[in-house]
Amino acid sequence: MTSTELAREPLPQRIMRKIKHGMGPWGVFLEGFIRNPVMVGSIVPSSRFTINRMLARVDWANTKLFVEYGPGVGTFCQPVLDRLPREGTLLVIDTNPLFIDYLRRTITDSRFIAVHGSAADVEEIVRAHGHEQADYVLSGLPFSTLPDGVAPAIAAATHRVIREGGAFLVYQFRRKARSYMARHFHRIDEKYEARNVPPCFLWWGWKDAD
Template sequence: MSLSKSADAPLLQRAKNKLRRMLGPWGVFFTGFLKHPVMVGSVIPSSRFTIAKMLAPVDWDNTKLFVEYGPGIGTFCQPVLDKLRRDGTLIVIDTNPDFIAYLRRTIKDSRFHAVHGSAADVAEIIGSFGFDHADYVLSGLPFSTLPDGVGPAIGKATGEVVRPGGAFLVYQFSAKCRDYMAPYFDRIDQGFEFWNILPCKLFWGWKAEDKS
């Protein structure tokens, strides 16, 4: 490296840091989308209308563990924490280390845990926190663009960890996720949210109550 390039490096880094601070969480989200477009569902975080409708069916009084796949910059995290019981736990899982670092830095709640890993390993991840099942799992991962085999693996893993009476909550631009949910959930309710960029499809996959 030449002397001039070496001298310019700190200036370039400071410029990047300044731009990141100016853009705030939107900058983190957009950067994450550019780095991993097939793993991030949208270039813009979900709207408050999508959040409210997606979480509406959750039985918060009976939710001890809520899991989210692909939390991004935490668009759903604070709304979930606001409703979660005081002894509840929120575990979020993302393959993007930048998102995980941002969430660990910005969300200071003892109930919150951000894990760098794959949603397909959800059973192992929640097990490391002492849980053998989740009450609800939320996902905004773009199932239609995930690498081959990943979508089915996530559907199977989620079907195994969600408790009877619990649900897999998914918001997407495509209905592809339904194919991966159907083998493991007894009922799938569907919805649609127009007030989102882009308008998105909503799915709630329910496990039947254990009547034994």
């Protein structure tokens, strides 16, 4: 925004912009939640306990492509990049352009790709970036509040895009997501993380050989 545009900006908008700037990623996260709470799911980013527990079962040494749905302001992104091999790729997908723009500006790691799009299109997005399948897919999308038909479509596409031996990692506040996973992933491990706001369920849906 130019200095002329700033001068013409209404006072309330200028105040809100300064508040959001002062809050850093929290401000971006809050704005994203206010604009589209159905797709964000929670006003509070995941705790470090949830992050560490969710990622603990990943075979990082053999991970070439890690996909995340709904990264928000990147709460999981740096922890994933810290664990990812040098030749690996983290591809994140979000329908909110506010989050995608923020991530592209703040994460400069060459292994990181942020895509503005739908998780239901994960197969096309993965292929467009030079891969056939993903090793792991992580999701915190609020399955229980997604528009009709979207959650089943995401679950089916995710199962198709994950390689054998890989997994769909899901953290949720309600149990409904597990029913969508169970239609495709027949082996699901479950834990409960109380050290999160609010506490959440953790699931790992493994793609075994048919």
